[in-house]
Amino acid sequence: MSPTPTGRLFGNDLVLTRTxxxxxxxxxxxxxxxxxxxxxxxxxxxxxxxxxxxKVQMVQEEGHPWMDMTVDACDPPHxxxxxxxxxxxxxxxxxxxxxxxxxxxxxxxxxLTDTGGVGEIGPGWxxxxxxxxxxxxxxxxxxxxxxxxxxxxxxxAQRQQ
Numbered sequence: 001m002s003p004t005p006t007g008r009l010f011g012n013d014l015v016l017t018r019t020x021x022x023x024x025x026x027x028x029x030x031x032x033x034x035x036x037x038x039x040x041x042x043x044x045x046x047x048x049x050x051x052x053x054x055k056v057q058m059v060q061e062e063g064h065p066w067m068d069m070t071v072d073a074c075d076p077p078h079x080x081x082x083x084x085x086x087x088x089x090x091x092x093x094x095x096x097x098x099x100x101x102x103x104x105x106x107x108x109x110x111x112l113t114d115t116g117g118v119g120e121i122g123p124g125w126x127x128x129x130x131x132x133x134x135x136x137x138x139x140x141x142x143x144x145x146x147x148x149x150x151x152x153x154x155x156x157a158q159r160q161q
Contacts, residue, residue, distance in 0.1 A: 003130060003142070005151040007122045009158035012112045014122055017105055018129050020136065024099035027106060028077030030136055031095055039135035041128055050074050060131065060144070089113060106132075115159045122155030123148040 007016040020027050030036045034043045038059065046054035050071050057066045072092075073081035081094045092111040097104055108129060112118065127147040134141050 002146050002150045003126065005122065005126055005154040007126060007155060009115060009118060009122075009155065012115060014110045014112055014118060014125065014155075016108045016122075016125050016129055018108075018133060020104045020106070020133075021102065022104055022136070023102060024077045024097050024104045027097055027104040027136075030132060031080055031097075031106075032074075032076070036135075040131040040141075044069075048074060060128070089117075118159060119152040119156040120148065123151035126151060 007014055009015075030040075032048065034045070037044060038057075042057035042059040042064070044054050044056040046052060048054055048071055050073055053068050053070050055066050056069050057064055067084055067086055069082045069084045071081075072083050073079055073094075077097060079094070079096050081092075083093065084091045090113055094109040094111070096107045096109075098107075099105075106129070108125065110121065110125065112121070124144075124147070127142060127144050130142045130147075133139070
C-alpha cells in the first residue's frame with residue numbers, strides 16, 4: 001500500500017509535518033546529530049553554527065552525493081534553517097519543533113522559488129520524513145518508488161488552487 005501524501009502548498013511554501021511520541025531534545029538530535037542524520041538522510045560534516053557551511057551527504061540519492069548547505073538559523077532544540085544553491089536550484093529549508101506533553105511535532109517547510117517542480121519535490125520530502133520516522137522507530141526504510149510518481153498529482157494539484 002502506498003503512503004498517503006500529507007504535504008500542503010501555501011503560496012510558495014511546501015509544508016509537511018510529522019509527530020513523534022518523544023521529547024523535543026530527542027527529535028532535535030535526529031535532525032542535527034551526524035550519526036543520527038546518517039540513518040535517514042545522510043551524515044554531515046563541519047561547524048553547524050549559524051552562518052557556517054556544512055557538507056551533507058545524501059545517502060538515499062544515486063551516487064551518494066555531498067552538497068554544501070549554509071546554516072541560516074540554529075535555535076536548539078526548536079528551529080533549524082538551512083539553505084543550499086546547486087544545479088537543482090536554490091533550496092531554503094526550515095524545521096521547527098514544538099513539544100506538548102511529551103509529543104513533538106516537526107513542521108518542515110521548504111520555501112520554493114517557484115512551484116514548478118513541486119510534483120517531484122513534495123514526494124521527495126514525504127519519503128525523507130517517512131525515512132526519519134522509520135529510523136527513529138527501528139522500522140525498514142521506505143522505498144522512494146512508493147512515493148513517486150504516485151504522489152506527483154497530489155502536489156501538482158495544489159499549484160492550481
